[in-house]
Structures are given as C-alpha cells and as structure tokens.
Amino acid sequence: MNSRRTQYEIYWEILTYCKTPRLITQVIQRCNLNTKIGQEYLDFLVSKEYLTKTLEKDKTLFTTTPAAKGYMETFMRLYMELFKNTPEFKL
C-alpha cells in the first residue's frame, strides 16, 4: 500500500503486524517503508518500550509488548469514531 500515511498510522501498523515476532525486512515490506525510515520507526517504538527486540538464530525479531496496548486501543478508538461521526458518502 503506497498511500500517504501519518507517522502515527505507521506506528499502529507496525505494532499490529508485530503482534507475532517479525524480522525488520518483513516489517519494512509489509508496511511499505524504506530501510532507513523503517529502522527509525522501529527504534522509536523500541525506545517507547512498545516493541522488544529478541535474538533468535542470529536474527533480530521485533515483538509488540503489552505496553503498546494503550496506544493501539486509543488509536483504534479515535479512528473508528472518526469514521462513525462524519457524514456518510452516498451516490
């Protein structure tokens, strides 16, 4: 998906995707980021303790932590409300 997204939307996508442990390449591919930007986002989320890094067979895996739950739920609530409380498009 190439659409323009905000950084908060990308954080949410990464956190949702990393509910099961993922490699950086998988995150970059799935969230359609370039390596540099992808690394920056992952570093930020790790610094917030929303993601943890684990080493498995010489590969670093990123996993969403329970600390991210608040962010993810707040984000989902706001976005659902956003859609719910605006007029519906009809032909």
Next chain:
Amino acid sequence: MNMELDLNSTQTKLQKEMKHFFALTVMSLAFAGIVIAFVVASLTVNIPALRTGDSTMLLNSFSNIVISLIVGYLAFRFLISTAELLSRFDDIKQDDAGETPVSSESITGKIIQLMGLYREERPHIQRMILVSRVAGVCFFANALIQTVLFVINYSGGLLELASGVGGIVVSLIMGLVGFLLPSSFKKYAVCWDQRIVRGNEAEKTIASFLEDSS
C-alpha cells in the same frame, strides 16, 4: 455487545461507501469511454465535411471539430485519472476479501488505507470534478450550437427532424451526466475532507498520548 454493534455498523458503513465509490469510478470510466466514442464519431463525420463550399455547413463542421477535440482531450485526461484511482481503490478493496468475523484491527487498517488514498488522490479527484464539469459545459454548448443550426437549416422532413433532435438530446444527456458525476465526487470529497480534518485533531490526541506515556 455495544462494541460489537459499533464494529458491525462501522463495517457496514465502510463497505457501503466502498461499494458506492467503486460504482462511481466505474460509471466515470464508462462516461469517459462513451465521450471518447462520441468524439471519434464526431471527428469522422465532421472532418470530411470541411471540404464543403457552404459557409454555414463549414462553420458547423469547424465548431463541432473544435468542441470534439476539447472534449476528447478532457475525456482522455478524465479516463486516465479515473483508471488510476480505480486501480488504487481496487487494491484496498481486495485486501479484505472475505474476512469474517470482522475485527476492529481490520476496520482500522481499512480506514487508514482509505484516508491515505484520499490524501494522495485528492488533487486527482479535484481535477476530475473540474474536467467533468468542463466536458459537461462543452456538451451543453454543443447542444446549443446544434439547436441554433438546426433551427436555421431545418427545411422540413421527419428524418431530418429525428436526426437533429436526436443529436441535441444526446448532447444534453451527456452534458447532464457531466454535471452529475462531479457532484457525486464532490460529495465524496466533502465527506473525506471532514474526516481528514477530524483525523488531524485525533492525531494531536495520539501525539499527546505518546508524549505522556514516555
């Protein structure tokens, strides 16, 4: 229970909107295709007619060619923009094909994709609105010119009457469609503009949440 109801109503609203938007883009593609077919037909008839010595006929053919070329260019631009938009939209539509039960995550993901699509395609959509209206104006102008020329040149006869009125009616219908399609795109744009504005407000809440959690 309430959360589940909310989820279902949002999902229904989302699906309905996506269906409407898909229909709108398909109709736009069809409209652009029909317009291009009309342009080709008009050029095929009017270019050979330029060889006539009758000045009224020459003026008629020349004005038809000019209008056809303008409308043809606009229709082609419109077709390209619509095809691009449809292709992007189709990618999003296919992503969730057949997912049951619906999760709040999948709905949120879809909302993000649709917002992203709108942010990116907004200039295209605005251009489509403008181009379609201009094409509509051209069709109305064509109908007016055809009417004036028909009144001047009508010499009696059912066949001439039928072909003259037929051409005017077709131009009027195409002009009307040229105005109806952008009004639907406008509704879509207004709706999503509001969502984007509210999304920006939501972003501030999310940003402060992130700051507070550090």
